[in-house]
Amino acid sequence: MLSNIRMLRIEWGDCDPAGIIYYPRYFAIFDASTTHLMERAIGMVKIDYLKAFDLIGHPVVETRAVFHASTRFGDEITVETSVLSCGRSSVKIGHRLAKGDTLMVEGFETRVFVGRDPLDPTRIKSQPIPQPLLARLRQDAV
Amino acid sequence: MLSNIRMLRIEWGDCDPAGIIYYPRYFAIFDASTTHLMERAIGMVKIDYLKAFDLIGHPVVETRAVFHASTRFGDEITVETSVLSCGRSSVKIGHRLAKGDTLMVEGFETRVFVGRDPLDPTRIKSQPIPQPLLARLRQDAV
Amino acid sequence: MLSNIRMLRIEWGDCDPAGIIYYPRYFAIFDASTTHLMERAIGMVKIDYLKAFDLIGHPVVETRAVFHASTRFGDEITVETSVLSCGRSSVKIGHRLAKGDTLMVEGFETRVFVGRDPLDPTRIKSQPIPQPLLARLRQDAV
Amino acid sequence: MLSNIRMLRIEWGDCDPAGIIYYPRYFAIFDASTTHLMERAIGMVKIDYLKAFDLIGHPVVETRAVFHASTRFGDEITVETSVLSCGRSSVKIGHRLAKGDTLMVEGFETRVFVGRDPLDPTRIKSQPIPQPLLARLRQDAV
Numbered sequence: 161m162l163s164n165i166r167m168l169r170i171e172w173g174d175c176d177p178a179g180i181i182y183y184p185r186y187f188a189i190f191d192a193s194t195t196h197l198m199e200r201a202i203g204m205v206k207i208d209y210l211k212a213f214d215l216i217g218h219p220v221v222e223t224r225a226v227f228h229a230s231t232r233f234g235d236e237i238t239v240e241t242s243v244l245s246c247g248r249s250s251v252k253i254g255h256r257l258a259k260g261d262t263l264m265v266e267g268f269e270t271r272v273f274v275g276r277d278p279l280d281p282t283r284i285k286s287q288p289i290p291q292p293l294l295a296r297l298r299q300d301a302v
Numbered sequence: 303m304l305s306n307i308r309m310l311r312i313e314w315g316d317c318d319p320a321g322i323i324y325y326p327r328y329f330a331i332f333d334a335s336t337t338h339l340m341e342r343a344i345g346m347v348k349i350d351y352l353k354a355f356d357l358i359g360h361p362v363v364e365t366r367a368v369f370h371a372s373t374r375f376g377d378e379i380t381v382e383t384s385v386l387s388c389g390r391s392s393v394k395i396g397h398r399l400a401k402g403d404t405l406m407v408e409g410f411e412t413r414v415f416v417g418r419d420p421l422d423p424t425r426i427k428s429q430p431i432p433q434p435l436l437a438r439l440r441q442d443a444v
Numbered sequence: 445m446l447s448n449i450r451m452l453r454i455e456w457g458d459c460d461p462a463g464i465i466y467y468p469r470y471f472a473i474f475d476a477s478t479t480h481l482m483e484r485a486i487g488m489v490k491i492d493y494l495k496a497f498d499l500i501g502h503p504v505v506e507t508r509a510v511f512h513a514s515t516r517f518g519d520e521i522t523v524e525t526s527v528l529s530c531g532r533s534s535v536k537i538g539h540r541l542a543k544g545d546t547l548m549v550e551g552f553e554t555r556v557f558v559g560r561d562p563l564d565p566t567r568i569k570s571q572p573i574p575q576p577l578l579a580r581l582r583q584d585a586v
Numbered sequence: 587m588l589s590n591i592r593m594l595r596i597e598w599g600d601c602d603p604a605g606i607i608y609y610p611r612y613f614a615i616f617d618a619s620t621t622h623l624m625e626r627a628i629g630m631v632k633i634d635y636l637k638a639f640d641l642i643g644h645p646v647v648e649t650r651a652v653f654h655a656s657t658r659f660g661d662e663i664t665v666e667t668s669v670l671s672c673g674r675s676s677v678k679i680g681h682r683l684a685k686g687d688t689l690m691v692e693g694f695e696t697r698v699f700v701g702r703d704p705l706d707p708t709r710i711k712s713q714p715i716p717q718p719l720l721a722r723l724r725q726d727a728v
Contacts, residue, residue: 509650
């Protein structure tokens with residue numbers, strides 16, 4: 161099974177006056193981690209697979225996160241991202257953010273795939289997950 | 303019952319290449335909205351109530367959000383924030399973000415109150431919600 | 445002369461572990477302030493004037509800022525934005541950010557206007573400032 | 587001479603509706619790059635050297651940036667950071683951000699070192715650069 165692990169560092173600018181990470185930053189970390197997972201699944205960087213499949217993006221329609229312990233600037237963390245399940249037009253993805261062996265944060269998200277609305281090109285419209293990506297995501301689902 | 307409603311505008315810099323809001327920004331909006339609610343409940347701005355109650359902050363330990371429709375730059379939105387329930391050391395808060403009459407996003411969060419850990423002042427430690435704030439938050443719970 | 449003044453509040457999430465604003469946030473404030481100035485000058489919100497003039501945006505090509513004093517969360521500030529000079533294809537804009545009567549930050553920026561490159565629509569290309577906007581910006585230059 | 591080079595990737599969430607990086611993000615990149623330079627100079631991570639020298643931080647008092655070309659999500663970039671000059675209480679730092687061999691952005695910043703104001707611990711106050719760090723920064727100045 162394809163798995164995606166990133167290592168990164170919590171920076172000063174990610175943190176708030178409590179000296180710990182400002183929690184909206186976790187969602188930026190999750191978002192980039194999902195992009196990396198998609199890129200591995202499809203073998204193209206995002207700017208290319210959006211073009212290849214005529215997509216605008218794959219926005220989150222629901223998300224949940226549990227913060228077990230707080231990270232601080234300078235912390236080196238790992239983020240493990242995996243496909244939890246995959247339907248025809250939406251995918252559930254999970255993130256486990258750890259510092260050493262300690263699980264710090266768990267994140268869950270449901271995403272849909274969207275393209276331009278043919279009736280109004282200034283609007284976005286959901287569409288089925290492109291077949292080659294769907295096949296890989298289903299295969300990779302845990 | 304005390305209620306807290308903010309009006310704000312989604313800006314260009316809040317949005318991503320899809321032209322819609324970059325969803326981690328919603329959590330920054332929720333966080334500021336919670337601060338405004340707390341400030342109204344206690345009648346002090348955050349920098350003052352943190353000092354008055356010897357707090358470091360009130361970090362989120364769990365959050366969930368549902369994105370019903372996407373907002374775009376230039377959208378004027380309202381955020382209605384209310385206390386859903388309040389225990390001795392944690393509080394549940396809900397946010398309803400609307401554009402006109404249309405509910406766009408719902409957010410839910412559980413927060414704890416933390417101060418410096420007396421055993422290690424570089425660490426944070428949860429503590430009971432300060433009594434005057436607890437009284438107001440419970441009274442305001444929907 | 446048209447002038448644009450915004451009032452806003454520095455929030456917890458704008459600040460870093462020093463308890464003062466994380467300075468990249470000032471540029472997000474400046475960017476939104478420039479948008480507001482443009483919108484007043486042209487009488488359209490950004491999403492509409494980009495469409496009307498077939499623009500992708502008006503990115504910054506050079507910026508400078510001087511931080512005289514630091515702002516903290518809870519600070520209510522005003523941002524005064526004005527056109528400093530305006531050429532055929534670029535405009536210089538200045539921002540003065542104050543807390544009460546005290547000037548806290550000065551920002552300066554040069555922007556160009558860009559549309560899609562006709563030779564490669566995935567690329568952006570600078571273009572003259574649209575005539576109606578140019579007329580207003582020049583008239584408004586201090 | 588000590589030099590500091592970081593490699594990083596521009597992510598979807600760093601970009602705006604024009605599909606290019608939202609320029610305030612560059613200052614977050616510069617800020618983290620300066621931290622990495624300081625950490626190398628002093629041989630301690632920031633959370634430790636702040637404590638060791640009783641500092642609150644080293645905020646920027648002036649900055650300038652020139653954006654020669656725009657980066658897009660997926661771009662792999664390098665950031666080269668160096669000390670330009672170093673006084674007793676302030677340091678000038680330069681950043682060169684490149685994509686391959688192409689210089690995309692240049693950033694310049696002047697920083698001061700601050701600790702708690704002994705007369706008002708809720709306030710910050712500038713102080714001389716700690717001696718061990720000063721020696722290394724001067725030695726490293728280009």
